[in-house]
Amino acid sequence: MTAPAVPSFFFEEWSRRGPGDRRSLRRAALLAGALGVAEPGTPVLTVVGSKGKGTAATYASAWLVAAGCRVVTVTSPGLRGDVERVRVDGAAVSAGELAGLGRRLRQASRSLPREHDGYLSPSGLFTLAGLLHARDVGADAVVLEAGMGGVSDEAGLFPPSVLAITEVFGEHLGVLGDTPAEIAADKAGIAATTTSAVVSLPQTPAVAATIAATVAAAGAGHVETIGIARTADLPGAAGIDEPAGWGGADPSGNASPVGLTGPDTLPADLLPHGLNRPNAALGCAAARRLLDAMGRPAPDGARLAGVLASVRLPGRTSWHTIPGATVLIDSAIGRAGAAAAVREAHRRWDRIDHVLVCLPDHKDIPGVLAELRGLPVTFVRMPDRESLRFTRTQATIDAADLTPGRLAALGGRILVLGTVYFTGRVLDLVDAPTERLFDA
Template sequence: MIEQEVTKAIEWIFESYTRVPPAKRVGFDRDVRHPEWTRWLLDAVGRPDESAYNVAVTGSKGKGAHAILLAAILQAAGLRVGLFTSPHLVDFLERLRVNGMAVSNEDFVRLAKGVRETTKEIPLPADQYLGPVGLVAVMASIWFREQKTDVNVFELGRGAMYDDVNRVRHQGALVTPIFAEHLDKLGPEWSDVVREKLGVVTEDTTWTVSYEQDAVVERMMEEYFSTRHQTWRLLGRDFTYEVVCGTGGVCSVQVTSAKGETLRASMGVNLAPFAGNVAVALTAAGQVLKSLDMGGQTLDVSLAHLAFPGRLQVISKRPTCLVDGTIHAVNARFVVDWLLRAKPSGKVTAVLSLPDDKDALGVVETLAPHVDGMVFTTCSNPHLRYTRDLVALAKEHVQSVQWEPDVEVAVQRAQASAKPEDTILFLGTQSFVGDVLRIFEVPTKSLWHAHQIAGREPHWFGN
């Protein structure tokens, strides 16, 4: 059956990585990763990444959200868009999309078989491995070329300079907020993390659009770009935005640059907390359109039908159930904004899955004034660790706190004990988000409600 072939293809993708002893995979990325093999593969299969205009997305927070928003905006502007993201939420095939729709089982298996044959020719040393995400990025590049996409958006992993996906040639770069994260892989200092992330700017990259950054990061970026001739645009310095929410659950984000350019996107009120992300994605889309000689000065698009899976997504009502990848205080503030807009009439319970490397204290302190109780749980990902006593931590802020180690039991009990007027917030790491979507049987094959919207001609102000 085709499902079994998909499973075998996924197993092969991780085969090279798991073959190498764990000790050879531990350390800083610059010492243990070899993304040059991804470039070798891309060259060996005919350089499919040169068939379209590519944008790479890096940063510490919101990479997937920005990548999805950029792809959605470009599609709404009439382009055929490939989207590569990682990790997936429910189905591995979500990582490869064209116009919001995931690759088919048949195409995925075919692509994997083709790339696998090419890997047999690679002169790979015994103590090195082919990065799993790099293999999938090569498959995505081939599929995007077959699908004749106009633009492709690639989400990078934790780094950039030694990230396999960064070896996909890209003309544009989008940088989300950079935090002092993954110090054991990108560090040891925050400055090392920034340098690693800025590796997204390659010799092929002509422009970079960035979200607002911490002052330390901004100074490093200023210095970095001072020696380069690429265009660099920073939210708050080179462009600003405003949000207007009207009746009928519709909001709009309007971006104005220092040069007077105007870009706008209308969207559902559920996306209002992501207005800054939308503004950055709009600005990046404007750069793409300008590079393709399609204008981009006064773009106006609609994201009203964007599903945005796992991001402030209401997946059920009576009780209202919302799921979001909340792992630190910044995400938690988005959830609080949503609660203030929704004004729930019943009790609010937060079911939280926060592994050891996430900002549990920030999440708890931010949510505590707005919830009636918290339930802590784990997720189905066996590689994540949950060793902290989060119940004790939360009891200093919330009266009702529980611990349920089985994620399915935690989700089902929360739903069963809630009244129709209550609200349940399922918040935590992406693996947990995937668990919740799977338990609730939420479809994730398409990024658009009622399947995908067709590419259309962009609307320009004044037309």
């Protein structure tokens, strides 16, 4: 099934950009003012980080919906199509709704300065569309997944009530900063005096120190570092697969484990396996902090368990069946992600027949290959993604040439790894259900 077309306005200026052109946060801020959403009037929970932001945003949204909130969620990019960038209570807006939002953005943009001030980026325009839609539907809360950065991203135009920070590492070095600590400063710089809570996954010492200093300088609430709920926090959780190094300590070294559940009636297995688990835990903890800031009660235990148990994460260690094959799809971009995906494959399979890998040159290709040693691997190129370079030539195929039949011909058990733009295409090939991420 082909994803519905998206109004061209979201990509119009971006498609006309020239060498060296940059997005204009100033014009985006002016457009937010023209739309009347410069001050959303609705509590905002923003997720920043290098990886796992979509998972954290999904679980934060599910937690808030379980508590009775109407929630608009903005993520980037979409899974199978751009309508999925804006969701209400976990469900993607319709093509007609997004088209209407695009027309309103276009009309408002006519009052802006000329484009030589910089272009309006697609991710920024979807963020504004989400905030506009939140006002239309009377949302109680907005969950924003920042794009690449923090203060360098349009999400930074809207000071969050709660800021959630996934692991920060050397992704986008030379773009957001020359070190992981500099990248962390950009991402944590979204915090403001109106930010009541900053919740972070454990970070390296340099990154943790930078986040703490940046948040303190902004006058926001202190940084709370969380680990996955332990036995004492989550009834029946003994043996949970907690990543090594999770100590539940804040950047100053003070222990501060966070329990993710309230009522003892909740089942233990509410969070996904593998590397998705800490990001899901982060989203849940951030949603709890937002409910506290809003003065709203925690969700009923049975209601919370039902909603969290229904969460689906297509493209994030997700399983799919096509005629002749079962496909495991994961948006892994480095060695740790590839290792986790291989472990998950072996939880169900006695062997992996083939691996498709789509990673541009700047990703950790040697690390991924080290985890796939001994397995048959085919590299996939995406030549239509002009911002990504794919120079590897051995055993390659273009993404546009993949079909369900060609997938199945690789064997009965296929592992798919790579950039979200690629995994989104494979989700489309296997006709994955992506319209709704959880049951409200």
